[in-house]
Amino acid sequence: MIEFRDVTKRFGDGTTAVDGLDLVVEAGTITVFVGPSGCGKTTSLRMVNRMLDPTSGTVLVDGRDVMAVDPPTLRRGIGYVIQQAGLFPHRTVLDNVATVPLLTGWTRRRARSRAAELLELVGLPAELGRRYPVQLSGGQQQRVGVARALAADPPVLLMDEPFSAVDPVVREGLQDELLRLQAELDKTIVFVTHDIDEAVRIGEKVAVLRVGGVLAQYAPPAELLARPADDFVAGFVGKDRGYRSLSFLDASGVEVADAPTVAPADGHAPGDGWRLVVGADRRPSGWVAPDGALVPGGSLYEVGAPVRGALDSALSSPSGLGVAVDAEGRLAGVVTARQVLDVIERGRG
Numbered sequence: 001m002i003e004f005r006d007v008t009k010r011f012g013d014g015t016t017a018v019d020g021l022d023l024v025v026e027a028g029t030i031t032v033f034v035g036p037s038g039c040g041k042t043t044s045l046r047m048v049n050r051m052l053d054p055t056s057g058t059v060l061v062d063g064r065d066v067m068a069v070d071p072p073t074l075r076r077g078i079g080y081v082i083q084q085a086g087l088f089p090h091r092t093v094l095d096n097v098a099t100v101p102l103l104t105g106w107t108r109r110r111a112r113s114r115a116a117e118l119l120e121l122v123g124l125p126a127e128l129g130r131r132y133p134v135q136l137s138g139g140q141q142q143r144v145g146v147a148r149a150l151a152a153d154p155p156v157l158l159m160d161e162p163f164s165a166v167d168p169v170v171r172e173g174l175q176d177e178l179l180r181l182q183a184e185l186d187k188t189i190v191f192v193t194h195d196i197d198e199a200v201r202i203g204e205k206v207a208v209l210r211v212g213g214v215l216a217q218y219a220p221p222a223e224l225l226a227r228p229a230d231d232f233v234a235g236f237v238g239k240d241r242g243y244r245s246l247s248f249l250d251a252s253g254v255e256v257a258d259a260p261t262v263a264p265a266d267g268h269a270p271g272d273g274w275r276l277v278v279g280a281d282r283r284p285s286g287w288v289a290p291d292g293a294l295v296p297g298g299s300l301y302e303v304g305a306p307v308r309g310a311l312d313s314a315l316s317s318p319s320g321l322g323v324a325v326d327a328e329g330r331l332a333g334v335v336t337a338r339q340v341l342d343v344i345e346r347g348r349g
């Protein structure tokens with residue numbers, strides 16, 4: 001657990017970067033600090049591992065005031081990942097990851113074998129270990145950065161805009177990977193970003209800061225989107241927050257109905273209404289229109305997934321019927337947008 005108790009940081013030139021921050025980061029969770037440029041996110045993060053010291057107030061890690069622990073000892077228990085990974089350019093990928101274990105006195109052999117395990121853990125092929133950082137893509141470098149921070153198996157991980165230098169598709173992949181890793185490793189992670197979409201996607205709790213380093217709201221993402229504390233938070237979480245909040249409501253309340261289906265081999269004769277093309281494996285592959293034309297399907301959604309996927313499936317379907325599948329991709333049934341909206345309305349209670 002990490003606790004900020006009335007923490008203020010003022011720099012020599014009089015800038016107040018963080019102002020009276022009170023906040024508890026629960027152990028084993030991902031907490032995201034988000035806010036506009038200059039709102040004190042990085043400053044707050046750096047007070048956890050003593051790259052900066054507070055002007056007043058206390059930062060505690062597992063109940064201990066960080067000021068009472070000498071920085072090298074403190075940092076051994078705290079991994080740190082930054083934008084563009086911050087890898088050593090003249091060391092191989094494997095040696096980059098092995099750096100911290102070597103510093104803590106491991107033999108070279110043991111450190112390298114741990115590094116190889118970690119590369120696998122973050123989803124990188126072993127042969128990349130022999131390359132130099134410059135020979136990797138941005139996304140691969142970020143993975144190496146994460147592997148390096150995990151090398152000493154620290155209980156706490158600080159991540160400062162780790163994925164902001166990569167394009168949106170790679171970034172989503174890295175976010176998924178982080179969520180997968182966290183499910184396995186159960187670290188206490190503080191993650192800084194200025195991107196609200198990233199914050200609500202990966203954060204279990206999100207702290208929104210405003211310029212001047214004041215905490216505007218600290219809440220789980222669904223609550224932040226549904227009930228912003230004030231106009232600043234509402235503006236920051238954005239205009240389509242109503243739609244985005246559908247990512248947090250599950251679609252299991254949406255009853256699926258049987259769909260009229262045809263087998264691919266049945267041909268595409270004109271007929272009554274739309275029919276879903278379903279193969280022998282029960283996987284849907286498109287629609288036959290009433291005039292017999294074959295039309296590609298809209299998006300599919302998995303039963304029990306967030307309601308956003310169900311609504312998108314219905315809205316994107318040429319027939320107006322969203323297609324639900326099970327975990328193996330087999331047809332479960334169809335839904336209309338109206339049904340999904342009814343579930344959303346009921347969810348408002």
Ligand SMILES: Nc1ncnc2c1ncn2[C@@H]1O[C@H](COP(=O)(O)OP(=O)(O)OP(=O)(O)O)[C@@H](O)[C@H]1O
Pocket residue numbers: 011012013015016017035036037038039040041042043044194
């Ligand atoms: N060493 C310093 N000396 C003086 N002012 C500083 C120093 N470091 C940061 N600041 C100021 O403190 C405020 C908070 O900076 P910080 O880097 O924590 O913001 P941030 O929210 O992480 O911003 P960004 O998203 O742009 O990285 C800013 O006004 C910044 O200019």
